[in-house]
Amino acid sequence: MATSERIFVQAIRGYGARHGIDVDVRAGGWLIAMRRGEMRRFAFGYDIGLNGAIAHRLANDKSATSEALSLAGVPCIPHHLLLNPKLGEKVVGPAWREAMLELLRANPQGVVLKPNEGTSGRSVFKVTTAAELDHAVDEVFSMSTGLVISPYVAIEEEVRVILLDDAPLIVYSKQRGNDWRHNLDAGAKPVLLEEGGVRTACVKLAVDAARAIGIIFASIDVVRVDGAWRVLEINSGVMMEALAKLHPKLVQATYDAALDRVFGRS
DSSP, X not given: OOTXXXXXXXXXXXXXXXXXXXXXXXXXXXXXXXXXXXXXXXXXXXXXXXXXXXXXXXXXXXXXXXXXXXXXXXXXXXXXXXXXXXXXXXXXXXXXXXXXXXXXXXXXTOEEEEESSOOTTTTOEEEOSHHHHHHHHHHHHTTOSEEEEEEOOOOSEEEEEEEETTEEEEEEEEEOOSSSSOOGGGTOEEEEOOSSHHHHHHHHHHHHHHHXXXXXXXXXXXXXXXXXXXXXXXXXXXXXXXXHHHOHHHXXXXXXXXXXXXXXXX
16 A cells, blocks of 8 residues: 555545455545445545535535525624636626625725635635735635635634534544644644533534535534634535544544445444
8 A cells, every 4th residue: 555645545445455345546546436246436535425416515615605504593604705707797797806895894804715615724815905805816716716705703712523424423623833724734733622511512513514504424613703613614525634643543433434324334
């Protein structure tokens, strides 16, 4: 096994070896075909294949997630969608920049811009001026058809809950380093949460969020702002590369549980 392979790929290989499942890794590890007899399943990126198409698309779209959670009454950080003007005025409208400036004016503490889909903390900008806004917009629109703008909030604590069928398999906080972001790729450290009030509150909120969009297997980020917990985002692809360096057995067991569900094992 190549040591450069992602933990996600290694976990699927290990599960396949123990359960008689053929694992065929393609496209540099981003497409994985799994076969047992006549049963064939796929994993793509960090998505193990359990979630329905609509739940998957909602989770991968930060604006859509925010709207769906708001409709369900689940506290969340708002994400306002703005489309790339290269899509044309008929799609975007003529006042797209003014709409961004209005959001900035409404949030004098600053706003956060990021692509509407994906990123893992990349191309995320905190801006407080129109000049910073224009620079961030140019950067994000150079690689994305849509961006989202959120009010900048002072996050007191961020917790990730990994759920399978509403059951919390892993719950950990992200201990921020020198960066203002809590992304693990930006240097934050995962610390498992013990049983207690914080863990209970985060799990309940994560379950509410998962039910709101009908997702089965997901990692859900919740944040504490002014003492209250809110959902930041939902991830349909469950990535545990950083956590696996500290808790490899726990990560393997979590992927095993999800793969049991994929292959109909109890």
